[in-house]
Amino acid sequence: MLSCLFFLGPLSLTAQNKQADTEESPPTYILFLLDASQSMNESWDGAPMFDVARRLINKTVKDLKDKPNMHLALRVYGSEYHYSVNNCKDSKLEVGFGPYSHILIPSRLNDIRPKGITPLSYALQESASDFPTKKGVRNIIIVMTDGRESCEGDPCAVSTVLQKKGIILKPFVIGLGYGSESFTNLDCVGIYYEAKTPDEANNAMGDIVKKVSDKTTVQVNLLDEKGTPSETDVNISFISNNRIVANYYHTLNEKGLPDTLEIDPINSYTIKVHTLPPVVRENVTFESGKHNEVNIPVPQGFLKVSMPQSNTLYNDKIDVLVSKRGQVYALNEQSINSRGKYLTGKYRVSILTLPPIIVDTVNIRQNRTTEITIPEPGLVSIENKLELVGGIFQMKDNRLSKVVDLNNQLLKQTILLQPGQYQLIYRKKITLRSEETRIKNFAVPMGQSIRIKLD
Amino acid sequence: MKWRDYKFLPLLAILLLGGLRAMSQSPIYQKTRILFVLDASGSMEGQWNKQTKFEVAKEILIEVLDSVYAKNKDVEFGLRLFGHQSARDEKNCEDTRLEIPFGKNNLEEFERVLSEVTPQGQTPIAYSLFQAINDFPEDPGSKNVVILITDGLESCEGNPCAVAPLLSQNHIALRPFVIGLGLELENEDYFDCIGKFLNANDKPSLENVMNVVISQAMNNTTAEIRLVDASGQARLYDIPVSIYNQRSKKLEKVLITARGYKGESDTIYLSPVSDYDIIVHTTPEIIKKGVSLEPGRHNIIAIDAPIGYLQINRQGFRKINDVQCVVKNEKGELLSVFNINNFQPLLQGRYYIEILTLPRVEKQINIKGGETYRLEIPAAGRLTVNSSRTGIYSIYKVSGGKIDMIYENRDLRGKETLQLQPGEYLAVFRQYKYKSSKLTKSKKFSIRSGSATSIWF
Numbered sequence: 001m002l003s004c005l006f007f008l009g010p011l012s013l014t015a016q017n018k019q020a021d022t023e024e025s026p027p028t029y030i031l032f033l034l035d036a037s038q039s040m041n042e043s044w045d046g047a048p049m050f051d052v053a054r055r056l057i058n059k060t061v062k063d064l065k066d067k068p069n070m071h072l073a074l075r076v077y078g079s080e081y082h083y084s085v086n087n088c089k090d091s092k093l094e095v096g097f098g099p100y101s102h103i104l105i106p107s108r109l110n111d112i113r114p115k116g117i118t119p120l121s122y123a124l125q126e127s128a129s130d131f132p133t134k135k136g137v138r139n140i141i142i143v144m145t146d147g148r149e150s151c152e153g154d155p156c157a158v159s160t161v162l163q164k165k166g167i168i169l170k171p172f173v174i175g176l177g178y179g180s181e182s183f184t185n186l187d188c189v190g191i192y193y194e195a196k197t198p199d200e201a202n203n204a205m206g207d208i209v210k211k212v213s214d215k216t217t218v219q220v221n222l223l224d225e226k227g228t229p230s231e232t233d234v235n236i237s238f239i240s241n242n243r244i245v246a247n248y249y250h251t252l253n254e255k256g257l258p259d260t261l262e263i264d265p266i267n268s269y270t271i272k273v274h275t276l277p278p279v280v281r282e283n284v285t286f287e288s289g290k291h292n293e294v295n296i297p298v299p300q301g302f303l304k305v306s307m308p309q310s311n312t313l314y315n316d317k318i319d320v321l322v323s324k325r326g327q328v329y330a331l332n333e334q335s336i337n338s339r340g341k342y343l344t345g346k347y348r349v350s351i352l353t354l355p356p357i358i359v360d361t362v363n364i365r366q367n368r369t370t371e372i373t374i375p376e377p378g379l380v381s382i383e384n385k386l387e388l389v390g391g392i393f394q395m396k397d398n399r400l401s402k403v404v405d406l407n408n409q410l411l412k413q414t415i416l417l418q419p420g421q422y423q424l425i426y427r428k429k430i431t432l433r434s435e436e437t438r439i440k441n442f443a444v445p446m447g448q449s450i451r452i453k454l455d
Numbered sequence: 456m457k458w459r460d461y462k463f464l465p466l467l468a469i470l471l472l473g474g475l476r477a478m479s480q481s482p483i484y485q486k487t488r489i490l491f492v493l494d495a496s497g498s499m500e501g502q503w504n505k506q507t508k509f510e511v512a513k514e515i516l517i518e519v520l521d522s523v524y525a526k527n528k529d530v531e532f533g534l535r536l537f538g539h540q541s542a543r544d545e546k547n548c549e550d551t552r553l554e555i556p557f558g559k560n561n562l563e564e565f566e567r568v569l570s571e572v573t574p575q576g577q578t579p580i581a582y583s584l585f586q587a588i589n590d591f592p593e594d595p596g597s598k599n600v601v602i603l604i605t606d607g608l609e610s611c612e613g614n615p616c617a618v619a620p621l622l623s624q625n626h627i628a629l630r631p632f633v634i635g636l637g638l639e640l641e642n643e644d645y646f647d648c649i650g651k652f653l654n655a656n657d658k659p660s661l662e663n664v665m666n667v668v669i670s671q672a673m674n675n676t677t678a679e680i681r682l683v684d685a686s687g688q689a690r691l692y693d694i695p696v697s698i699y700n701q702r703s704k705k706l707e708k709v710l711i712t713a714r715g716y717k718g719e720s721d722t723i724y725l726s727p728v729s730d731y732d733i734i735v736h737t738t739p740e741i742i743k744k745g746v747s748l749e750p751g752r753h754n755i756i757a758i759d760a761p762i763g764y765l766q767i768n769r770q771g772f773r774k775i776n777d778v779q780c781v782v783k784n785e786k787g788e789l790l791s792v793f794n795i796n797n798f799q800p801l802l803q804g805r806y807y808i809e810i811l812t813l814p815r816v817e818k819q820i821n822i823k824g825g826e827t828y829r830l831e832i833p834a835a836g837r838l839t840v841n842s843s844r845t846g847i848y849s850i851y852k853v854s855g856g857k858i859d860m861i862y863e864n865r866d867l868r869g870k871e872t873l874q875l876q877p878g879e880y881l882a883v884f885r886q887y888k889y890k891s892s893k894l895t896k897s898k899k900f901s902i903r904s905g906s907a908t909s910i911w912f
Contacts, residue, residue: 233865235849235883235895242856249847249885249895261893274849274860319779319811328787328807329817341865352779352792389693390711391736398704400697402736408693425695427711434680434710434721435667436653437695455656 027069028138028212029097029131032057032105033123035145035176037078040114042146042177045198049176052198053144054109060205065102067213072101073130074108077123078116088151090116091123093130120145121153124189128167138264141171141190142208144201148185156188163241169266170241172208174201191266214289216265219258222250222273225299225344225366229258234298235274240267260291273298276332276342277324299344302369303362305351306337307376317416319352325361339369353377353418355394355403376447377416382424384411384454390426390437392417400425419446426454486529486597488557489672490590491516492583494605494636496538499574501606503657508606508636511658513569515665520562523669530673531557533590534565537583538576548611550576551583553590580605581613584631584649588621600672601650606636608645616648632668636661647716676727678754682712682735685761685803685824694737694760701730701745722753735760737802738791739784761803761824767795767810771834771905781809798827812876814852814861835874836902842867842912846886853881853899875902884912 034057040050057074064070074095081087094112095104124141131139149155162168171190175183180194193204220236221229232252238245245267251259263269265288273279275298286292305320321330325346334340342364349372351357357374364370380392389408392415393400400423407413408429424440442452493516499509506514523530534555541547554568555561584603591599601622609615622631631650638654646652653668655661682691691712698708708725715721725731727750735741737760748754767780777794784790785805793799795810803824810816810832822828840848849863850873858881864871867884880902885895898910 233847235860237851237858239856239858244853244856244858244881247858247881247883247895247897248893249883251885259893270856272858274851274863276860278860321781321809323787328783329809330781330815333811333815350781350789352781356789356792358789391695393695393697393736395706398699398706399734400706400709400736402695402738402740423709425697425709425711427713429693432714432716432721433651434696434713434715435671435723436713437710439709 026136026138027071028140029071029073030064030140030142030212031073031075031127031130032060033127033141033143033171034074034076034109035078035118035120035143035147036076036112036114037116037118037147037150038083038114039118039146040078044177047198049146050112050114052201053176056198056201056205057109057144058106060209061102061105063209064213070213071097072105073097074101074105075123075127075130076112077119079112079114081116083115083117086117088117088119088153089122090119091126093126096130097132117150118145118147119151119153120149121155121158122151124155124158124162124171125153128162131167138212138266139168140212140266141168142205143171143173143186143189144176145173145183145186146176147179148183156185159189164243166241166243169264170268172211174204174208176201211265211288216263216286216288216290216292217260218263218286218292218294219260220248220250220271220273221258221293221295223295223297223299225297227297229295231298231300232258237272237274238263239270239272245269263292265289271296275300276322276340279343299366300341301344301364301366302339302341303334303347303349303364303372304337304339304369305334305349305372305374307374321350321352322362323348323350336374354416355401355418357418375419377418378444378446379414379449380417380442380444381412381414381449381451382406382454383451384426387411387429388426388454389429390424393423393425394420395423417444419444424452486531486594487527487600487673488531488533488591488594488597489600489602489669490533490535490557490587492535492537492587492601492603494538494578494607495536495572495574495576496578496607496610497543497575498578498607499538499636503637506658507574509572509574511661512604512636515658515662516569517562517566518662519665519669520565523673524560524562527673528559531559532561532565533557534568535583535587535590536572537579539572539574541576543576546577548577548579548613549582551579551586553586556590557592577610578605578607579611579613580609580649581615581618582611584615584618584622601631602634602668602672603631603649604634604636606638615646619649632672634661634664634668651716671724676725676748676750676752676754677722678725678748678756679715679722680710680712680733680735681755681757682760683757685763685826687759691760691762694735696736697734698725699732699734701732703729704732707731733758737762738782738800739802739804741802762800763803763822763824764827765799765801765806765808765820765822765830766797766827767808767830767832769795769832769834779811781811783807783809795832813873814859814876814878816876833877834904835876836904837907838873838875838900838902839907839909840867840871840873840882840912841909842869842884842886844886844888844912846884846912848882848884848912850875851881851883853879877902877904882910882912886912 041048044052075093077091081090094108095101173186173190173192175186175194178196180196195201195204222231224230232250235247235249237247248261253259265286268283268285271281271284273296279298318336320334322332323330325348344364344366347362349359349362387408388406391405392403394403421443427437500507503511520532535553537551541550555564633646633650633652635654637656653664655664680696684691695711700707713721727748730745730747733743733746735758779792780795782791801822803822805821808818820828845868847865848867849860851858851860881899883897896912900908900910
């Protein structure tokens with residue numbers, strides 16, 4: 001039994017060779033998108049809803065200002081025009097991203113008087129340009145609103161497009177007020193929190209801050225058939241919002257444990273483990289600020305098709321196609337004398353010799369190498385004085401089966417055939433009578449050449 | 456009466472009519488009479504591997520008689536020689552004689568006569584054939600066959616072509632067989648008008664030819680395998696066909712379809728006693744089971760073979776070891792593997808093909824009979840992957856949020872070169888030395904046809 005071959009000697013300490021987007025947190029840009037429509041003047045547990053929101057934002061700004069790599073901005077909608085005017089473009093970036101946002105935001109909030117309608121989609125759309133265009137940053141919108149879209153937009157659609165384009169991560173939406181559990185058009189905009197009371201709004205914001213600023217790690221356990229996380233050395237892709245966020249070649253660290261990776265918990269991910277065949281986990285979410293573990297069973301074994309006592313002459317000449325049973329197309333292509341790694345299970349192996357060797361049920365078992373041995377082919381040289389038509393056949397269950405056609409233009413041709421008994425069925429190309437067809441039996445010896453001379 | 460005098464034609468006409476009527480009323484013969492018209496001219500002294508041609512012919516004739524007489528009660532052989540009585544320079548153009556008249560079990564006579572003959576004279580083929588007409592007795596219920604064995608052309612200015620029709624009119628039912636001994640291929644046309652020409656260059660091939668001729672002479676049931684293309688009009692040639700006895704399952708015959716003699720069908724001989732399973736070796740095969748033959752007739756076995764073609768073209772520099780394409784049927788069974796840039800004939804139908812480029816091209820195709828399905832694939836570009844450290848790496852085809860592995864090398868040392876199809880890819884690498892997945896490096900790259908791309912880790 002072959003054990004895992006890929007632990008090459010003693011492991012050294014993991015002195016990090018930093019990659020730009022993993023060890024240090026990437027810069028985070030948070031835009032507060034605040035509802036300043038007329039309805040925000042209504043009382044909410046003793047104070048106008050706008051005041052509650054204002055105080056919450058101020059507090060959050062204070063909490064976040066000292067965190068590394070954090071940038072803040074404020075956009076409002078419904079603050080410039082009276083609701084009777086019905087201005088659907090009433091949205092303004094009050095404070096842009098800059099070094100003094102933490103002072104400017106509370107100051108501006110003091111001067112804003114809610115009065116207008118709720119052009120939420122428009123505001124979302126506009127906020128795209130509030131963010132820097134650089135790569136490798138996290139752009140986050142925190143929406144606070146008390147009601148429905150009042151113009152003709154579709155905030156969910158806008159949010160989806162912005163996420164797909166990679167402009168923003170999934171937004172956070174805090175729905176304010178006692179009706180907030182029924183804001184069904186908002187929970188598809190992003191991660192939705194219903195805040196029926198000011199306390200709930202506080203808690204929601206607290207949760208958001210954690211998600212945004214705390215370090216979240218994940219450990220992917222690749223399990224063998226016993227459930228032990230011993231599998232490793234395979235690339236894992238993290239995909240979110242239709243973008244490939246990261247690729248990690250799984251390892252087991254110096255303690256023999258799967259390595260720990262940092263991940264952004266805001267999104268939900270599809271995790272694709274690139275085994276053969278691949279294993280996919282969809283809609284994986286991570287708890288922010290915590291160390292998450294994901295268990296994915298990928299028990300694997302090996303397949304080797306070997307040609308003993310041969311030189312490497314045939315390594316590139318003979319293809320081996322491995323397919324999952326019941327599937328038409330190949331899963332993988334291997335060469336002779338090399339080992340391929342596959343999930344345990346049953347496969348069909350097609351070895352493209354002449355004639356092809358097809359093994360219908362090959363069992364790949366945990367950590368074992370299943371070896372298929374094939375004999376070295378022989379070289380058949382056919383020489384004729386005149387061009388021939390016909391082919392080389394084999395008798396199987398009393399039936400002739402064609403192995404390969406003869407080339408009807410050559411007077412000399414060579415063919416590599418697997419050892420065995422064959423029938424050469426031929427006639428002269430110019431012959432008019434099929435009765436003049438001849439059969440010639442011949443045997444192909446392993447690893448040797450034979451010559452067939454025809455008159 | 457000189458044979459050049461055609462006054463006896465009306466007589467023959469009457470015989471002809473009578474003969475024909477007799478033939479049509481009783482297609483199954485009671486008796487078969489086979490006349491050998493054997494060349495004993497001077498050239499038959501020529502050597503074939505330490506024996507004279509005449510000696511070889513004699514040996515084989517005796518063998519044939521022996522085996523036929525052993526199994527068949529209703530066969531009679533006769534022997535007419537020519538060129539054996541006079542020396543060559545005497546230029547005797549009437550030098551022919553019926554040496555052994557038809558009789559049962561005259562094997563010993565054949566042995567005796569053939570041992571005593573010294574080949575020496577001229578080659579009056581036409582005259583001998585003409586004389587052979589009268590060697591056969593009047594017997595409408597018998598099948599009469601002439602087998603001419605000669606190593607040379609007519610040397611007496613006779614016209615064998617003029618005589619041939621007379622033979623067939625005289626209730627010599629089949630066209631005479633002509634066995635050439637070491638004759639050149641051009642002479643096929645010469646003997647064409649006399650009968651079915653088969654050539655033998657040495658003793659083994661003479662044996663073979665003789666067996667074919669005798670078995671054809673003995674059977675009166677003929678067949679033709681007619682493969683018809685997609686249009687229904689044209690016939691398909693150069694396709695191997697194998698025929699099996701349905702009961703015993705044994706292989707009876709193989710043939711590669713051919714045009715047949717000028718204006719004639721490509722006739723083959725099969726015994727009507729059995730039924731047959733026929734396999735036409737197209738890709739995939741066509742199997743016809745339980746084919747039965749009507750005795751005494753020419754059976755046309757028509758098989759539809761609507762063949763179309765698959766052609767996969769890849770632009771760019773043609774390498775010696777070209778890319779292969781795998782063809783599977785709808786059930787996923789492997790049918791054929793061929794090199795692209797060649798035509799692959801396939802029966803009309805649906806197939807799954809896989810072109811073994813990197814990444815592979817997978818396609819479901821429909822082949823229509825008589826048409827060529829053309830698929831163009833772009834030329835590859837070259838990728839060189841360099842790494843200063845040993846590690847594991849893989850290549851992915853990427854598109855939006857889709858990422859699919861197409862290649863993995865678990866042991867990259869220094870450098871690797873690959874031929875990739877044009878497209879957008881991602882390579883992911885991790886060195887072995889430091890066991891941290893944070894050391895994973897990814898590189899996006901594009902491949903264009905014919906260009907070379909390098910990436911470094």
